[in-house]
Amino acid sequence: MDFSKLSPETAAIIEEHRKKGHEDSFSHSGFADVESLFSSPDPDVRTRVVFTLECREETDLSEVLDDGIEINTDFGNVRTGIAEVGRLHRLTEHPGVLRVSVARPLGRHMDAAAPVVGVPQFTKRTGLGGKGVIIGVIDSGIDPDHPAFSERILRVWDQTVPHGGGFSYDDRRRKPGKYDYGAEFVKPEFGEIKDTNGHGTHVSGIASGSESLYKGVAPEADLVVVKVDYNNLSAHVIDGMRYIFDVAEEMNRPAVVNISLGTHMDPHDGTSPMCVAIDKASGPGRVVCCAAGNEALDDIxxxxxxxxxxxxxxxxxxxxxxxxxxxxxxxxxxxxxxxxxxxxxxxxxxxxxxxxxxxxxxxxxxxxxxxxxxxxxxxxxxxxxxxxxxxxxxxxxxxxxxxxxxxxxxxxxxxxxxxxxxxxxxxxxxxxxxxxxxARGDMTVSSPGCSTSAITAGAYTTKKYWNDSGGHRRGIEDLDLGTVVLTSSRGPRRDGLAKPDLVAPGVMIVSARSRDASFDTKDVVDRLHVVDSGTSMASAFVSGVVALLLSKEPDLDATKIKERLRYKDRSQIPGSDPLSCGHGLIQL
CATH class of the missing domain: 2.60.120.1290 (Jelly Rolls)
Incomplete structure (x- = not known):
């Protein structure tokens, strides 16, 4: 075992597992990203970890793969997989392997918003609504029966279905391509899919809801949704992104992937496995949008x-x-x-x-x-x-x-x-x-928002009041319109690169409400809609804008899109600076 190729937490898991065995509470229950799946008396078989692997571009791992190591996604120099703890040494001994890391958990970070950035004017001028584009959403799932998404959900990969034995696929629950966990649901069979958190349904509605009153930015785009597991493991998010781009390639369509999730357990310089994977996957017609995070005031x-x-x-x-x-x-x-x-x-x-x-x-x-x-x-x-x-x-x-x-x-x-x-x-x-x-408030943009290729969004205020389902006026009195939200995470990256790239509407955004999720009464607008705030909403908004641009020019990449968007002069945003608003408010 070459410990120099292991991330610190991976090394600790392996070492304590080796010394104390599977039942040791400090080494195993202390880590949310260790999966104990089997009831074999052999501790090396009972404990598996989800991992990311960084290696040289053309590394061939076939010689080290066995029954205890599975590779899920291959991004050239970034791989993801699941392995028994006792088999990880085989990866570290390969000369092409640079680093093995356990997957880390990620946290989840329209009526008034769209006119501020020129969406209605753009759609009226061009007649575009995102038709032909796939918006991929990696989140808590989606309510497939919500009228905002009628007939436009193409596929859902539910990663929360347990791994391992005992799971059989049927006509409605298919094997998700090359991945050996979770289940794929294909239009129109979505009966088992639920979004009990509501976050995924809400951001999907912002990006592509098709209702008349609370219309999303790109209401004609189709959706491919990946429901991540309860820990939102980074390796599974990478798998979800690859899956969405594979579906888009199969259908010969451009795609934008929204990731409103993030972690701070990395170097914040764009070199984490998730950031590298996004850089590798991005290109013409393949764009990723990320939330900056909401931690500028949290002293983290x-x-x-x-x-x-x-x-x-x-x-x-x-x-x-x-x-x-x-x-x-x-x-x-x-x-x-x-x-x-x-x-x-x-x-x-x-x-x-x-x-x-x-x-x-x-x-x-x-x-x-x-x-x-x-x-x-x-x-x-x-x-x-x-x-x-x-x-x-x-x-x-x-x-x-x-x-x-x-x-x-x-x-x-x-x-x-x-x-x-x-x-x-x-x-x-x-x-x-x-x-x-x-304590500082800068450098609080989370990963994968630190990815060089990602379009990373902070949150801007376009609305401060709403009426709940009981007709009561709700709002935040001391919230200033036309400003960057104080909680919106600030840049730059640790290496000095500017992030976030821009800001977009992300406060008091009314969007689709999942029927299977519970919400505070004050946030419920009506039976179908709920209000929420944060850079998650801003990222979804940007994803919708990207879909509009891709529907006109399907070969645009992230660099060209950043240049294409006409940002308003940041001096028009009171009290803002490049650390909080990047190039300013997104503008079509």
């Missing part, structure tokens, strides 16, 4: 400059309210070598952890215990094989039960090698809040 990001041997202390709180598995990642130049220590706040840092040796049978992490039953694992591997920078990965495990409360920790950083200041960029998820003076 911090920045520290470590000067010489002086210790820099970064304070943060960890709350188990979002779950007892809490993650934090930090990145700094691969030319430097910092030492780190994690303590409870108020305690001095002791036993600083260097870059840990890794390679054959060596996993680069140490485990810690804290008062109240809290545990931590701190990984400090050598330089990442893809971007060549160093990562500090911290996994906190809160005690089980209702008695667990928020705790405060301190990350101690020092640079014993020299006096040069070393910048460390940090991000947290699932309950992390950084404290002053290191």
């Amino acid at each position: 990001r911090a920045e520290a400059v470590v000067e010489g041997p002086k210790i820099t202390k970064v304070h943060f709180s960890a709350s188990p309210s979002a779950g007892n598995r809490i993650f934090l990642t930090g990145w700094y130049s691969g030319k430097e070598r910092l030492e780190v220590c994690l303590s409870e706040r108020g305690e001095e840092g002791r036993n600083f952890q260097k870059i840990l040796p890794q390679g054959e049978n060596k996993a680069p992490y140490l485990s810690y215990g804290f008062s109240g039953g809290w545990k931590a694992r701190v990984s400090t591997p050598g330089a990442d094989p893809v971007n060549h920078d160093h990562e500090i990965f911290i996994f906190l495990l809160a005690p089980e039960g209702h008695g667990a409360s928020e705790r405060e920790f301190t990350l101690h950083l020092k640079n014993p090698a020299g006096k040069k200041g070393v910048r460390v960029d940090m991000w947290g998820e699932k309950g992390i809040k950084f404290k002053e003076p290191h």
Whole structure:
């Protein structure tokens, strides 16, 4: 086993599984992305992981594949698959493999909106409504019986159908192409499909709803929907994108894929597997739109400059309210070598952890215990094989039960090698809040919105009031119209590239309501419609605009589309700057 080719969390899963076996609660129940599927007494068979694999472009993996390793999607230098933990060593031993990473969970991030960006004028002038274009939606599913999508849903891949034995496909539930999990439903047989969350139905309606009052941007486009599993695993999102583009190629149509999902557990420089996969898949008639995220005010990001041997202390709180598995990642130049220590706040840092040796049978992490039953694992591997920078990965495990409360920790950083200041960029998820003076609101665009090729959207305000189903006027009094929403994630990327690319309507957007989802009464407009806000809505809006452009010029790519859209001067957006609004408000 070559641990230098494993992401920190992958190395930890393998090492602890090897040492303690399948039943160890810290190594397995602590990770939402480990799937225990079989009841064999052999622990290597009982535990499987969904993974992404980065390798050299022409790498042939046929010689390492066996019954314990499945490859699902092949993007040249990015592959996805499912493997038994005890078989992963076969991948690391292949000379063409650069990095193996466990798939990471992603979070889910029109009546007044369309006129602001010129949609009605464009459709009246051109007569285009997206006909002939496929809009792919990777999300929580769709309500196939909603009148907004009448006769325009072509296929649905439901990835939430359990993997493995016991599942048989029939005429309505087909095998989804080359993928060995989930089921494909083809028009008109969608009877088993449900969207119990409602997010996917809502964004689909924004992009392509066909009702007269709350019409989507491209009401004549057809839909291909991928319902991702409950964790929205990154590898499955990559598979979903490939599936949509394969369907479009089969039908000889252009396609735009909307991904209103995101994670902060990556380097934010466009080199994560999801970002690389989007860059690889994008091209003429193949466009991906992503939500920037809604974390600009959430204190999930911090920045520290470590000067010489002086210790820099970064304070943060960890709350188990979002779950007892809490993650934090930090990145700094691969030319430097910092030492780190994690303590409870108020305690001095002791036993600083260097870059840990890794390679054959060596996993680069140490485990810690804290008062109240809290545990931590701190990984400090050598330089990442893809971007060549160093990562500090911290996994906190809160005690089980209702008695667990928020705790405060301190990350101690020092640079014993020299006096040069070393910048460390940090991000947290699932309950992390950084404290002053290191908390920041910039660099909060999530991945895959950090993809170079993706059209990444922030949220703009076009509406602040609506009437609910009871006739009550609802709204947010202190929300300013014609502005970028304060919560809309800000750029740039960690390497300085500008993101988001633009902003689009994303506040108080009325769209399709799934019949199988539950909503707060105040958000329900009527039996068929609900209101929602966020960059998810903005990304869906941009996807609809892209579909309009592709219906006229089906060979446009993301670069040309970005140039084609006539952004309004950002000076027209009060208080905005390039970090929050990119090139400004999208304009047809």
